[in-house]
Amino acid sequence: MHILVTGGAGYIGSHTCVALLEAGHEVTVLDNLCNSSAVALERVQEIAGKPLAFIHGDIRNPDDLDRALQGGADAVIHFAALKAVGESCEKPLAYFDNNIGGTIALLQAMERAGVRRLVFSSSATVYGEPDTVPVTEDAPLRATNPYGRTKLVMEQLIGDCCQAVPEMGAVLLRYFNPVGAHPSGRIGEDPAGIPNNLMPYIAQVAVGRRERLQVFGGDWPTPDGTGVRDYLHVMDLAEAHVRALEFGRDQAGARAINVGTGRGYSVLELVRAFEQASGKVVPYDVVGRRVGDVAELWAEPALAEALLGWRAQRGLATMCADAWRWQAGNPQGYDGP
Numbered sequence: 001m002h003i004l005v006t007g008g009a010g011y012i013g014s015h016t017c018v019a020l021l022e023a024g025h026e027v028t029v030l031d032n033l034c035n036s037s038a039v040a041l042e043r044v045q046e047i048a049g050k051p052l053a054f055i056h057g058d059i060r061n062p063d064d065l066d067r068a069l070q071g072g073a074d075a076v077i078h079f080a081a082l083k084a085v086g087e088s089c090e091k092p093l094a095y096f097d098n099n100i101g102g103t104i105a106l107l108q109a110m111e112r113a114g115v116r117r118l119v120f121s122s123s124a125t126v127y128g129e130p131d132t133v134p135v136t137e138d139a140p141l142r143a144t145n146p147y148g149r150t151k152l153v154m155e156q157l158i159g160d161c162c163q164a165v166p167e168m169g170a171v172l173l174r175y176f177n178p179v180g181a182h183p184s185g186r187i188g189e190d191p192a193g194i195p196n197n198l199m200p201y202i203a204q205v206a207v208g209r210r211e212r213l214q215v216f217g218g219d220w221p222t223p224d225g226t227g228v229r230d231y232l233h234v235m236d237l238a239e240a241h242v243r244a245l246e247f248g249r250d251q252a253g254a255r256a257i258n259v260g261t262g263r264g265y266s267v268l269e270l271v272r273a274f275e276q277a278s279g280k281v282v283p284y285d286v287v288g289r290r291v292g293d294v295a296e297l298w299a300e301p302a303l304a305e306a307l308l309g310w311r312a313q314r315g316l317a318t319m320c321a322d323a324w325r326w327q328a329g330n331p332q333g334y335d336g337p
């Protein structure tokens with residue numbers, strides 16, 4: 001298939017491009033590089049040993065979208081979005097414009113081009129503070145911040161379009177906590193500024209870019225008092241997209257599917273696993289809880305197995321070893337020497 005990948009230069013997009021090229025698909029990336037580097041795409045092509053097409057443009061610009069779709073795409077994988085929860089509270093309109101406005105422009109361009117297949121990057125954030133774990137896809141949906149609201153609204157917009165156009169099919173992949181990097185160490189997560197997420201923060205402490213980790217809360221109702229999440233290797237997630245495309249070929253309507261391992265780890269378990277993988281000490285202080293956090297969140301991944309034939313293959317030690325290989329080899333991310 002020929003796939004348009006919006007946001008393909010980003011963290012999850014770049015790893016998915018490797019998996020797509022390796023599965024024999026043709027890839028066009030549309031990315032405005034607002035949170036990524038073109039170097040990532042050079043390295044994707046180097047890893048896969050195959051070329052991809054890159055359009056430096058914005059999903060809110062209809063001309064850029066038409067150009068990206070003119071080669072005749074069979075499907076779109078839609079990663080392009082702003083994703084920082086804290087920033088979304090300060091600049092909600094920027095998030096509504098980029099994420100929701102961008103998705104509307106994409107759906108319109110798909111309609112113009114007659115492209116009917118979509119795989120969408122949703123998030124476990126749509127479950128808000130869940131009543132029970134593991135979380136199943138039919139759990140109540142709630143937004144607890146503007147970023148989460150954009151994901152919820154985008155899911156609904158896509159669902160409405162699928163209702164209106166019977167030939168349209170969409171797979172809404174609800175990711176849990178993607179971490180790690182390609183085993184080559186050539187591509188990985190390269191957050192701008194201070195990392196918001198736990199794994200890149202730990203990696204930057206281990207490599208000496210930051211002094212100490214702050215553990216947000218030691219008094220959660222969890223076995224060691226720290227928050228529990230479902231960490232998922234980014235290459236497992238990338239492969240879930242390849243499966244979702246295959247599943248989406250003859251699927252009508254919008255289908256939400258959790259992508260997680262079904263196993264939770266605490267902050268301190270992740271710290272210990274990373275220390276073991278890297279041979280570095282990760283000093284930390286336990287501080288107050290972060291506003292908006294939940295005690296524990298992990299997926300019920302049975303639907304992904306039933307519908308996509310997908311289940312996570314890589315464990316926590318591999319996630320940490322691959323994250324460390326990337327961080328140690330690229331201490332300043334893509335900007336480094």
Ligand code: NAD
Binds near residue numbers: 006010124
């Ligand atoms: P990322 O920031 O690394 O990648 C997003 C890419 O989209 C970037 O390359 C950015 O330049 C591009 N982009 C943003 N706005 C654009 C626009 N208007 N036009 C063109 N390109 C644009 O983020 P990521 O971690 O790879 O996340 C990818 C998707 O997965 C996002 O939709 C995100 O909300 C979702 N998601 C991420 C996580 C996570 O923990 N990383 C968890 C759940 C869901």
Ligand code: UDP
Binds near residue numbers: 198199213216229290
């Ligand atoms: N966390 C932490 N210190 C950090 C970043 C995160 O203790 O610097 C904790 C956070 O409270 C949560 C877990 O690590 O329990 C995962 O947080 P992350 O932001 O990576 O993912 P999310 O909260 O979105 O699931």
